Amino acid sequence: MEQANDTAERVLNWLDGYLKALIAISVFGGQITFTVIVSEIADPATLSPTSTDAETKSFFGMETVRMFVALSWLFFMVELGIAALVKILLMDEYMKGATRTYFARRKKSFLYIYSGLTFLLNGLPLVAFLFLALAVAAYVPVVGWIGVGLISLFTLAVFVLWAKLDA
Numbered sequence: 001m002e003q004a005n006d007t008a009e010r011v012l013n014w015l016d017g018y019l020k021a022l023i024a025i026s027v028f029g030g031q032i033t034f035t036v037i038v039s040e041i042a043d044p045a046t047l048s049p050t051s052t053d054a055e056t057k058s059f060f061g062m063e064t065v066r067m068f069v070a071l072s073w074l075f076f077m078v079e080l081g082i083a084a085l086v087k088i089l090l091m092d093e094y095m096k097g098a099t100r101t102y103f104a105r106r107k108k109s110f111l112y113i114y115s116g117l118t119f120l121l122n123g124l125p126l127v128a129f130l131f132l133a134l135a136v137a138a139y140v141p142v143v144g145w146i147g148v149g150l151i152s153l154f155t156l157a158v159f160v161l162w163a164k165l166d167a
Contacts, residue, residue, distance in 0.1 A: 026080035075128035
């Protein structure tokens with residue numbers, strides 16, 4: 001039982017630091033994307049109107065780019081809300097004690113909650129960055145599509161690790 005409490009304490013300490021990082025990422029991401037949403041943005045089609053080259057021609061229009069940025073903002077805000085709520089709950093000593101107890105007993109309900117929580121905490125910022133990469137693809141296609149590919153690889157790696165570690 002003592003070893004389970006030590007493991008639970010390590011998990012809670014790790015989660016505390018992880019939540020701090022996610023809150024910071026969400027605050028900065030949300031702030032930047034909100035600024036873009038309410039600002040006048042350039043129409044990607046007007047950046048090189050005479051170009052017929054597929055590498056420089058925009059694949060997305062201005063309103064689609066704004067939608068991508070708005071969706072990114074939404075995912076950052078949902079991430080911020082979940083991370084802040086969990087952080088607040090884990091600041092309470094009663095909740096920390098209950099979490100340690102459930103973790104030590106490996107209750108199925110706790111494991112399902114923890115699994116769903118880590119899935120959301122890992123996935124939401126990745127989806128937000130994916131939409132930002134799509135927005136970049138409208139202005140600088142090569143860079144944007146490389147970003148989409150890299151973020152897709154990171155997403156795959158994160159979810160493979162999540163599935164392996166969560167099992």
